[in-house]
Amino acid sequence: MLIFTCPYCGIEADETELTPGGEAHLKRFGPGSSDEEFEGYLFNRENPKGVHFERWRHVYGCGKWFHAARCTLTLEVFGTYSAQTFEPPEEIKERIRAKRPGWKWRNFS
Amino acid sequence: MSDTSKKEFKRSFSGYVEICENMPTGMITVRGDLNSRKLKSAFSKVVGATLPKERKVTLAENSIAWMSPDELLIICGYDNVSDLMKKLQKELDDQHHMLVNVSDARAVFEVSGAAMVEIIAKLAPVNVKTLEIGEIRRTHFSQVAAAFWLTSEQRMKLICFSSVADYMFDLLKTSAVVNSKVGEF
Known part of the structure; x- marks a missing residue:
């Protein structure tokens, strides 16, 4: 079972208390962007076997959106962090580096 | 609304724990x-x-x-x-x-009895061993959203939407039926 600690209320919430929100750290390309950029924003998603970053909402709890870093293969959770950020905090990246040397996800490694 | 001033609670059930739905708060x-x-x-x-x-x-x-x-x-x-x-x-x-x-928009329930935490463990994805008295926990009981807090070691208060009060009452009732005790706590 997938269990995330909500960074806003500190509760260890299991998957049934959460709503998945898809991939994290997407940059929006709207009016004025090229067709390729817009297509990429709409459709291109990572589908990794291993380290992944996602958005989740603590829907049955405090109702806040947050980010989570986890492994899709083992369901290991590397950490959860605030939604008000463009990239994972350094400590979480460091933790992943220790556990999955050489990992890469979009621009992060 | 019906005259509710004389009644102390809406409905109650006695299983291996006591369940009661309070008057509107x-x-x-x-x-x-x-x-x-x-x-x-x-x-x-x-x-x-x-x-x-x-x-x-x-x-x-x-x-x-x-x-x-x-x-x-x-x-x-x-x-x-x-x-x-x-x-x-x-x-x-x-x-x-x-x-x-x-x-x-809300219904209030009280569950009391020595095995009260077992009712929580049966219905909600909550680690009851970490619960503290006076700590509110928002979660879901089976299919519906709810929030509860322990008022003592053997008593808890639960609030949910009044639209699912019947569901919640039946749910608590079913889980508290005599002879359905797991005895884990």
Whole structure:
């Protein structure tokens, strides 16, 4: 079972208390962007076997959106962090580096 | 509305724990910046209680429950709601906030008995061993959203939407049927 600690209320919430929100750290390309950029924003998603970053909402709890870093293969959770950020905090990246040397996800490694 | 002044509770059930649905309680949802001094002073002045810490419920005449980093729930007498809201509104006049009377949108249950925590463990994805008295936990009981807190080691209060009160009562009843005890706690 997938269990995330909500960074806003500190509760260890299991998957049934959460709503998945898809991939994290997407940059929006709207009016004025090229067709390729817009297509990429709409459709291109990572589908990794291993380290992944996602958005989740603590829907049955405090109702806040947050980010989570986890492994899709083992369901290991590397950490959860605030939604008000463009990239994972350094400590979480460091933790992943220790556990999955050489990992890469979009621009992060 | 029917005359509810004489009854003490709506309905109850006796299994291996006691379950009862309380009469309507006054509830006000407050949204705003919980760290603002203005909100704090308004609460101590009007509600007569300090703001609860994260995930806590202050148990006073008017209890206040921490619902999320920007939301509180005032639990008071059913007839005091409009008075409290008027006073709070006046105090918070020039500050961004939201007050909503949700008294009739909620149902309140009480579960008591030595095996009370087992009922929680049966129905909610909660690690009951980490629960503290006076700590509110928002979660779901089977299929419906609910929030509960322990008022003592053998008693808990639970609130849910009144639209699912029948479901909640049946759910608690079924899980408390005599001879269905697991005996894990």
